Amino acid sequence: MRQASSQHSESALAARLRGLRQQRGWTLGQTSKASDVATSTLSKIENGLMSPTYDILLKLAKGLDMDVAELFTVAQDHMGTGRCCIERKGSGEIHDTPLYRHQVLCSHLSHKSMMPFITRIKAHALAENAGWSRHDGEEFVYVLSGAVELHTEYYQPAVLSAGDCFYIDSRMRHRVINHGKDDAEVLWMSTMPSPPELHHEQL
Structure with a gap:
């Protein structure tokens, strides 16, 4: 399935x-x-x-x-105050990659200031230089189940379990990997990029 x-x-x-x-x-x-x-x-x-x-x-x-x-989907070009989008359990646009399975939430609203999604971080052995990312914006991640390991270019790696969370500046090189035998699941919030050019790093 x-x-x-x-x-x-x-x-x-x-x-x-x-x-x-x-x-x-x-x-x-x-x-x-x-x-x-x-x-x-x-x-x-x-x-x-x-x-x-x-x-x-x-x-x-x-x-x-x-x-x-x-x-992934046509959004409602609905600007102004009073916007609201309800996402029911099990819905949301799916984006699957070798390392993550993102469930993009509330995708029907356009011009949002942040991007919410539920992410399954797959149990996967990674090379030291794999999975790194860097771009404009900020990110908040709350661990729902399992355990993950946060790597950044300026801080020591940190292991987070269910109930733990982190907030980072996304311009800092970073990656989030699985830290257990089973897949982990997190709530991921990413702010939308600001107008300056993204500091993209090809993975």
């Missing part, structure tokens, strides 16, 4: 990205220039051959001038 959901998510992302690009009349080269994502990477994503990292999704969203969630 999980495999089918993952395949559906990836095909939906591929079709959505291709559609957004074609709506603008852009070539892969033009999209690459706007988003600072390599043309070869864009081609792989559109053909379902690559699962983009969160950093790449941020760059695509910035280049296309939309929220990350809008890469």
Whole structure:
């Protein structure tokens, strides 16, 4: 069942990205220039051959001038006060990568100041240089189950268990990996990038 959901998510992302690009009349080269994502990477994503990292999704969203969630579904372009979005248990757009399974929440609102999602951090042995990320914004992570290990470029690694949490400046190089035999689950909140260029690091 999980495999089918993952395949559906990836095909939906591929079709959505291709559609957004074609709506603008852009070539892969033009999209690459706007988003600072390599043309070869864009081609792989559109053909379902690559699962983009969160950093790449941020760059695509910035280049296309939309929220990350809008890469998966059409958002309600509803500005002004009094906005509200309710997400029922088990719903939310799924984005599956080799290291994480993100369930993007409240994706129907556009121009949000933060991106909430539930993430399953997969039990996975990683090389020292794998899984690192760096981008504009800030992140808050609350561990729901299992244990994770936070690595940053300025601090010693820290292990967090269910009930623990952390808040970081996302411009600092960082990664969150599993620290147990079973998958861990966290509530992840990431603020949207500010206008300056993202400090993207290819993973």
